[in-house]
Amino acid sequence: MAVPAPKARKSSTDTPPKKKARRVAPPESSASEDDEHASASGVGSSEDDEVKEVKGKAKKSKAKTVNGKKKTTGRKGAKGDKEDRPKAKGKKRKAKDESDEDEYSGKDATESEEDDYDSDASGGLNRRVVRTVKKVAGPDTKADTHVVLPTTLEFLADLAKHNDREWFQQNDARYRHAFLNFKTLITAWVPVASEADWTLPHLPAKDLMHRIYRDVRFSKDKTPYKRYLCASHSRTGRKGPFALYYLHIQPGGKSFVGCGCWSPQADVLKLIRNAILRDPKPLRKVLAEKEFVRLFGSDKPRLDGKRGGIFNADDQLKNAPKLEGVDKTHKDIDLLKCRSFAVETHFPDDVVLADDFLQTVKHAMETAAPFVQLLNEIISPSPPSDNDDSDDDDEQGSGSAEEDESE
Structure with a gap:
């Protein structure tokens, strides 16, 4: 039986057979459509011109609205624009409010009040009363002087x-004008005060001056402003636990210089009373100085209860303080009943307006400096200095030398 010969393999170089192209029949209506298009070419061209003209007008109107503000007529159109526009917030809102205030402030200052109408979202009217204040001109005199001016009083x-x-x-x-005059006075007072009491630091006037606005939260008197100008100076400025110097300017002979502690806190008051119990002599010695009594008052309580020295019936206990071993028969009960340890000396208006008023204040501070320094030493005792230790060593060394010589 004869074996069939094997089939020859195709080489990789042979090209693949081409696919037969599919024949697509043309549409039957193509010729007729071309004829219709050719026949209607005259009508179509006119319609295209009209469309182009409409589109051109639309583009021009759109460019106008982008480059410029679109004007709307009628109440409805204006209302719609206002509602669509987002509300300003933050700094923009604040700037708008300030511009409104400037607009009202620029109106005639002779009018006391006027009516202004705003339309709300519902179309109604809100009545607003705008009050304008007629300003009074300030003095023509120069305010930056350390001499108190009559215009200030x-x-x-x-x-x-x-x-x-x-x-x-x-x-x-x-x-x-009055504030600038007083600030200049306090600026000149700072170095003078440091000369009167070396413990006072040089501080700017703004750290010593008090505000003119009153704190009316717990007061029956609801008037908003103080009737005076004042400043305080201590080791820590106008604030702190230390005894201080207080300068008060008020017309009618009510100007004064005060020194000491007014209504100190409970812990500070306890320190002062304990120091009196230990040894009242230093305090009584200061209060009994001749010039101190002449300026600030007696070193003993007055029979009529009025202020004299540190004693004041309106600012002391009716009974003895609650301290161990203290009753109403205590020998220092007059000092222990005090709730404030402060003194005052008043000046008439002519003294306040004088050119040498600061020197008068300096003399009062120099007289009260031992009293203030004594209170501060009680409140915050100063640490022992190195000189004290060296003095003790010298005393011990001299004693040992004498012993050696005797031997």
Whole structure:
């Protein structure tokens, strides 16, 4: 039986057979559509021109709205734009409010009040009363002088009669003039005070001056402003637990210099009373000085109960303080009953307006300096200095030398 011969393999170089292309029949209506298009070419061209013209007008109107503000007519259109526009927030809102205030502040200052109408979202009207304040011109004199000016006392006297915000706003220029005069006085007072008491540091005037606004939260008197200008100076400025010097300017002979501790905290008051129980002699010695008594008052309580020295019936206990071994028969009960350890000396207006007023204040501070320093030593005792230790060593060394010589 004959074996069939094997089939020959195709080489990789042979090209693959081509696929037969599929024949697609043309659409039957192509010729007819071309004829219709050719026949309607005249009508179509006119329609295209109209469409292009409409589109051109739309583009021009759109460019106008982008480059410029679109004007709307009618109440409905204006209302719609206002509602669609987002509300300003933060700094933008604040700037808008300030611009509104500037607009109202620029109106005629002679009018006391006027009516202004705003339309709300519902279309109604809200009535708003805008009050304008007629400003009073300030003094023509130069304010930056260390001499107290008569205009400063005049302003304080008028403030006592018209203590309300409306009057204060009208006289704002007068207040700023008086404030600058007092600030210049305090700036000149700082080095003078340091000469009177070496423990006082040199501080800027703003750290010593008190505000003119009153704290009326716990007071029956609701007047908003103080009737005086004042400043305090101590080891830590106007604040702190230490005894201080207080300068008070008020017309009508009510200006004064105060020294000491006014209504100290409970722990500070306890320290002072304990020091009196241990040894009252240092305090009594200071209070009994001749010049101290002449300026600040007697070293003993007055029979009529009025202020004299550190004693004041309105600022002391009715009975003995609750301290161990203290009753109403204690020998120092007059000192122990005090709730404040402070003294005052007053000046008439002519002394306040004098050119040498600061020297008068300096003399009062020099007289009260031992009293203030004694209180501060009780409140915060100073540490022993190195000189004290060296003195003790010298005494011990001299004693041992004498013993050696005797031997």
